[in-house]
Amino acid sequence: xxxxxxxxxxxTLSEEAFLxxxxxxxxxxxxxxxxxxxxxxxxxxxxxxxxxxDDKGSNKGFEATYRKETxxxxxxxxxxxxxxxxxxxxxxxPQGAQKLVFGQGTRLTINP
Amino acid sequence: DAGIxxxxxxxxxxxxxxxxxxxxxxxxxxxxxxxxxxxxHGLRLIYYSAAADITDKGEVPDGYVVSRSxxxxxxxxxxxxxxxxxxVYFCASSRDYASTDTQxxxxxxxxxxx
Numbered sequence: 001x002x003x004x005x006x007x008x009x010x011x012t013l014s015e016e017a018f019l020x021x022x023x024x025x026x027x028x029x030x031x032x033x034x035x036x037x038x039x040x041x042x043x044x045x046x047x048x049x050x051x052x053x054d055d056k057g058s059n060k061g062f063e064a065t066y067r068k069e070t071x072x073x074x075x076x077x078x079x080x081x082x083x084x085x086x087x088x089x090x091x092x093x094p095q096g097a098q099k100l101v102f103g104q105g106t107r108l109t110i111n112p
Numbered sequence: 113d114a115g116i117x118x119x120x121x122x123x124x125x126x127x128x129x130x131x132x133x134x135x136x137x138x139x140x141x142x143x144x145x146x147x148x149x150x151x152x153h154g155l156r157l158i159y160y161s162a163a164a165d166i167t168d169k170g171e172v173p174d175g176y177v178v179s180r181s182x183x184x185x186x187x188x189x190x191x192x193x194x195x196x197x198x199x200v201y202f203c204a205s206s207r208d209y210a211s212t213d214t215q216x217x218x219x220x221x222x223x224x225x226x
Contacts, residue, residue: 004154032212043202043217044155051212089154098143098209099170102154 002027006090006103013080014111021075021106023064023090031092033057033066033073034100038087047075047088082110115139118203118218126226131190133221135203143206144186145170145215146178148199155202161186162209193225 007022025031032051036044048057050066050073057064062077073090090103116137125131135144142163147155147170157170159178167178175197177189190197200222204215 034214036217041219043219044204045217046214049212049214091154093212098206098213098215099157099160100145100147100155100215102156104152104154 002031002092002094002101004090004092004101004103006088006106009106010109011106012109012111015082016079017110019075019077019080019084019108021088021090021108023073023075023103025071025073025090025092027071027092027094027101029095030068031094033064034091034093035062035064035073035075036089036091036102038089038105040086044089080108080110082112084108085110116203116205116216116218118201118221120221121219122222124224124226125193127194128192131193131223133188133190133201133203133223135186135188135218137184137186137203137205137216137218139205139207139216140183141205141207141216142183143209144180145204145206146176146186146188147202147204148172148197149202149220150199158188158201190223193223195225197223198225199223 034049035047037047048059050057053068119134145160146158161167161180203218206215
């Protein structure tokens with residue numbers, strides 16, 4: 001079946017630190033991969049996505065590369081800000097279907 | 113542009129009562145979805161709908177009923193609420209069913225079943 005595994009949280013970093021949140025997936029075929037972010041008290045919003053192998057999604061300084069050989073989609077940012085504090089969800093949508101499968105989420109806290 | 117809205121935002125009910133959560137979108141998106149969010153589980157799909165009068169089960173449909181008489185509305189009903197249905201519920205919509213398409217989420221409804 002389809003599944004997504006994210007690194008355990010919570011993650012606490014200082015402002016301007018480098019961020020990596022690991023995400024690996026299990027799926028048949030060629031799923032699309034997503035990172036969603038949830039700010040406190042809000043719904044999820046798309047951060048970035050990649051729809052085929054070796055694609056790099058990027059937005060707001062965040063990046064993730066679709067690695068089919070390692071079935072991974074790790075989220076990175078070179079210099080985090082306090083405003084990046086949120087819960088981050090990795091998700092996949094199976095090939096040919098719009099049914100998101102989510103990881104368990106990683107809570108990120110950035111201290112000034 | 114209101115986007116996608118949910119009501120109520122917070123609801124407290126008792127075991128055995130019927131509860132309906134509302135979802136409304138203004139984009140005329142064909143597809144709509146209901147998820148529940150629980151600690152340690154991320155979000156799990158309850159039901160989805162491809163169009164008015166077309167619905168299908170997701171990963172965790174037991175205890176829930178949906179309907180979609182109009183494209184813009186997708187209510188979720190708990191016919192007899194149980195404590196295990198205490199959760200945060202998110203509605204989402206997408207324009208297309210392609211796996212590459214983006215889902216847009218509402219702000220969520222926090223439901224507590226006593």
